[in-house]
Amino acid sequence: MSQTIIWTIAVLTVVGLLLAVFLWFVAEKFKVVEDPRIDQVEGVLPGANCGGCGYAGCRAFAESAVKAGNLEQHYCSVGGNAVMKQIADILGIAAVEKTRQVAVLRCNGTCEVRPTANTYDGWASCNAEASLYTGETMCAFGCLGLGDCVASCKFGALSIDPQTGLPVVDQEKCTACGSCVKTCPKHLFELRNYGPKGMRMVVTCRNEDKGPAAKKACANACIGCGICAKTCTHDAIVVENNRAYIDYTKCKLCRECEALCPTGAIHGVNFPKPLDKEAVKQRVNERNRKAREAALAAKSESKEETA
């Protein structure tokens, strides 16, 4: 009996040792020499594999970053500056800082203001619907509301508001990875600077139709009237293809455009105080009046001079 036990232990030990040697040999033979920094970089990355950086996943990002030796083409918007600093430390180079961004929806065609003209009965996917036709409403540029963006968001930052039928961005969860920007067939999302304390101004419309047609399709549409562009003292607004666009790098958050927009297509978010439209309008009118007077005065002066 005891002999059996001893034999068993002995045989198993020997077999175990042999296998260990074999495994060690195999491990040595087929060892892949890899830069250890790749693992380190991957370790500090968020690991969401969202692809927002343009690489297949966090591992691919790490490999490419280590290989390149610089971070010019690499930025993980999910991890943000903190993670990029860590990666830069690992690689022994200076970090590239970027301003925090957030995805912004440029459509405010809620169910209430945008009547439907027909009923879509195909696969519930915005991309499928957009490839077929312009959509259920008369607006060919607005949100289709089937939530391809929600499905594409790996961070749970998007959801469809059942009341409006439009996606809502949770600005705290949004990592600006850009997947919604790529997914939306109507190109309604844009990555914009988060702004000081989250304050930002957006034209929530991309309709390129002429004013009356746009207005007919959606009460909240930008009709391309150009009042905002004329009002803006920072040169931040351009009107092209019958719609306004605010350049967030130039915008100084004065909210004058929002107050003057006749259709309410311009929105400011996260401002501490509600906008007093009348006061702003008066202010702008006053300024315009003064400017006109000044111009007149300058004109008459120059006339006098020439005379």
Next chain:
Amino acid sequence: MSKQTFHIGGIHPADKKISRDCAIEALPIPPTVYISLSQHIGAPAKPIVAVGDKVKTGQPVAEPGGFVSAWIHSSVSGTVKSIGPRKDLSGKSVPSIEIAVEGDEWIEEVDLSDTLVTEFPEDNKAIMAKITSGGIVGLGGATFPTHVKLSPPPGQKCERLIINGCECEPYLTCNYRYLLERGEQVAVGVAILMQVLGVKDATIAIEDNKPEDIAHMKDVVAKLAAKSDKFRGIEIMPMMTKYPEGGEKQLIDAVMNRQVASGGLPISVGAVVQNVATAYAVYEAVQKNKPLVSNTLTYTGDCVATQHNYEVRVGTPLSFIIECAGGMPQDAAKVISGGPMMGRAVSNLDAATVKGTSGLLFLTAAQTKRAPATACIRCGSCADACPMGLEPFLLKRLALAGDLDGLEQNAMQDCISCGSCQYSCPASIPLLDIMTQGKAKVMGVMKARAAAAKAAAEAKAAATSAK
């Protein structure tokens, strides 16, 4: 009767040719036509008229925008009102020419008489010039410019011209009426096409749910062949009624028992396929100098009180046609331009017809409303139905997962969008909707890869020549 058919898949929807007994009638000319500049596959045409110009019926108004493109003619006489974007049947903006109609004065060289002209010139170049300048495009659905199809790449020889008279789409009866009423003209058109292509054999394929066509065309061809040798090689082939018999690749398989390799052209197996309506348009252009300014469309549906086969000027607003036919049918829930299998649902009734508009079909909600999709039960109906031998259940899964490599390996790019899979699916899964998205992505990848390979080859060639 031996019944030829294609060898893979296929379905048998009820053929519903309820408008078969309605003779082709000319629709009145609308007060305004909107002629799209992009009504063929390939580059949009470039307008050659200006706002305010007076145009006559048949006068060219736009020239081809590239090699694969076509001439476009005014379908009416009148004044050009505007040139600019106009919404097509799916609401998308397409450049169009708006012409206010004033009378119906044709350009002089057109022969408007009914006399049948069977003699045609020997000079193929002259014929080709007429086909090109007549703006003829494939009227079977794809609207591929005909002159391009008739110019095979060097080194490839056409062995057989196949004339597609299958009309395998349910409801549609234009081709049926063409063969019955204008069979002689079609036959002459076929002979012209044969001469241009330099082939001795042509097959007019007709599904056997149209025995009148088969009998009539046999008769017509026999009579013509007795007169001239030019009609000797035309045979009439009855086909088994099966969808999608009229698909180009399926028809070649059915008629010649040959299969076009994936990504290849029909000419690679020695076939050129043209539609019956195209053959008729060729006759008109070559024998009568009449460019393609009108086409027939079937106005049909179970909810439509009176069925019609209309001859319509290109650019007629759909709403005008509906008005002429007595207004929107009461129960119509969906309006389809084309047939029920591959036609396009209309969201904008103000859109105008194009050269390829083959039908206006009205379906009720009960006929067309989709049932909610349920779980795939792996019955394999979709794979059995697929005429390309694909496995839609698998492709759908890969498309949803975004596995582009998997899609390519499983031949997603071969899909002809015939809809047989989705028609057959007992779980009502929108297979084709999903696969169409997958196919677009795969085609994008393949095109990018081909372009990259071409660029690399060019760079290499440039490098070697530099040495």
Next chain:
Amino acid sequence: MNKLIVSPSPHIHTGVSTTSLMRDVVIALLPAVIVSVIFYGLGELLVLAVSVLSCILLEWAITKYMLKKPSTICDMSAVVTGLLLAMNLPYTTPWWVIVLGAVFAIGVAKMSFGGLGQNLFNPAIAGRVFLLVSFPTYMTTWKMPQGLFGADAISGATPLGAINEAVLQHQSISSIVSSYDYGSMLFAGIGGSAGEISAIALLAGFVYLLVRKVVKPWTTLSIWGTVALVSLLFWIGNPDRFTDPVFNLLTGGMILGACFMATDYVTSPMSAKGCVIYGIGIGFITLMIRYFGSYPEGMSFAILIMNATVPLLNRWFHQKKYGRA
């Protein structure tokens, strides 16, 4: 004017739905169900009712309370599972055993995989095999049919059970085989579960399915062909030890299994080639279990084993593609 519907093509549909397919299967099973009720009496009716009802209730409860998804009982697949399970059980099975079988079939074999279309194994067979290994006494004690208004029941063995007993005791089987008359096997009269009672009734149902194009014949023909061929070889080799092809085709779950269980969409291969291989596997394994195993019947085991190969068969065998020789 009402709003137009817009959707991608195709704009029409066959009208065949999962529900209509399942309804056809139920209709196809009806002849055998009726014959078995006439033959076995109210006991059989009770087995059928308990099985079908518990399957439906379970699926409803699981979708509602565990998966919190819309109910799927309307597709009638639970009815089919319940019917098939009942037809695999002796009419003497106690109700609680049947319920346990239904719990395994629906709860474990079907819903835990994700419901209809996702299950790897045929739920009804999984349920039956579960009962067979858990409650062999209930599952293998057969009583000779007493009929709807019949006399006292006589205990007996099914033909396959008797043969198995004889083989295990190294007796010659020819006398046992000759005691059964193939005619009664074909129509009605041999002991066993509802699904074994009448070959003709089952075949009638199968023909209905073929005519309605609900199933394709490849799997079934391949099973029968394999069974006939292999058992012919064995039988010619040693008629005293091995049963003949006709006996094998008519006994046990051969007809029910080949026509209704092996052809289950979800758990059978997609391609015709795959189906043939799948059928050969089932036929061969069934015979091996019948000839050499300790269980008298091997159909259920064979189907379950081959179910496991289906993903592989689907991977290996594809449709012939156009223009890709």
